[in-house]
Amino acid sequence: MTAQRMARTTAWLALPSALCLAAASPALAHDGHTAKTSTSASADQTYQINLEPLNKSGSQGTALLSLDGTKLTVKIEAKGLVPGQPHAQHIHGSTDGHDFHCPDASADKNGDGIVTTAEGLPSYGDINISLTTKGDTSKKSGLAVDRMPTAKEDGTLSYSRTITVSQDVADHIKDLHVVQHGIDPNDNNEYDFGKGKSELDPKLPQEATAPAACGMVRGAAVGSMPVGGVETGSGSTQGIESPGLIAGGAAALLAAGGLFAVRRHGAGRRTVRADG
Structure with missing residues (x-):
């Protein structure tokens, strides 16, 4: 007891x-x-991104993303790009839980040897920021090649710009990544229709819009499958956060008078330019 x-x-x-x-x-x-x-994001956070080649482009580089509150400074040094050509570049990914990453060769669903923009989107996600040299930086400027940086004659490209981003972007900067576009699979130093028409706009060569390099913030998850709202393995743009991105981007490009146009220069060299 x-x-x-x-x-x-x-x-x-x-x-x-x-x-x-x-x-x-x-x-x-x-x-x-x-x-x-x-x-x-606290002040002066800096993240390094190593840009690795896609589509056997041979291009590579380094991007630095520096955050001071919601002020984002992007600096890119790249080489091996198509000389004298504009290269669309963007920060891709999601700030709402989707887990995107850089694609690999398995994203080439039709087996033509090129991971196109549409084939890559299910992996690297929608455009979050267009890395233009001036003006608008939203995804509406995704195809504004008249405001995208142009590679020098030796194939190098230098880019630096400070832009204001949303708090969501600042908070999730580690979940985002950089993609550069524009390839030259037949090594003739120009964009041509050797790989067919771009699925973004049939007036454009596939070479002008296919991704050339991609890089993720160091320490970010690599090889994770996208989750939520994305049709993976289909090679289509269905389910992407903004299904109207392609049409909207092309329309914005046309409205800006920046449509790619193939022309011949003095010695018969063909290039792609932005008509103003």
Whole structure:
């Protein structure tokens, strides 16, 4: 009886402590959740991205993304690009839970040897920021090649711009990545129709819009499958966050007077330019 009485007494003494702990648990969980979700970018955060070649382009480079609050400075140094040609470039990915990544050769669903923009989108996601040299940086400027950087005659490209981004972008910068476009599979230093027409606009060569290089923030998940709202493995743009991206981008390009046009220059060299 004495032992039973002592056990009951011990249990009653422990109960208030247990109740206090239980009452505190939701607050502790809430505090932990707050700490996890309020990871706003602090000043002077810098992330390095190594740009690796896609489509056997031979291009490579380094991008630095530096955040100061919602001010994002993007610096890119690249080489091995198509000389003298504009190269559309973007920050791709999602800030709402989708897990995107750089594609590999398996994204080439029709087996033609080229991972096209449409084939790559299910892997690297929609355009979040268009890395133009001036003016608008939204996805509406995704095809604004008249405002995209042009590679020098030696195939190098230097880019630097500071833009204001949303808080979501600042908070999820590690989930985003950089893609550069424009390839030259037949090594003739120009964009031509050797690989057919672009699925973004039949007036454009596939070479002008196919991805040339992609890089993810160091430490980001590599090889993860996209989740939620994306049709993977279909090679189509169905389910992408903005299904009207291709049509809208082409329309914006036409409205801006920046449509790619193939022309011949003095020595018969064909190139792709932006008509103004």
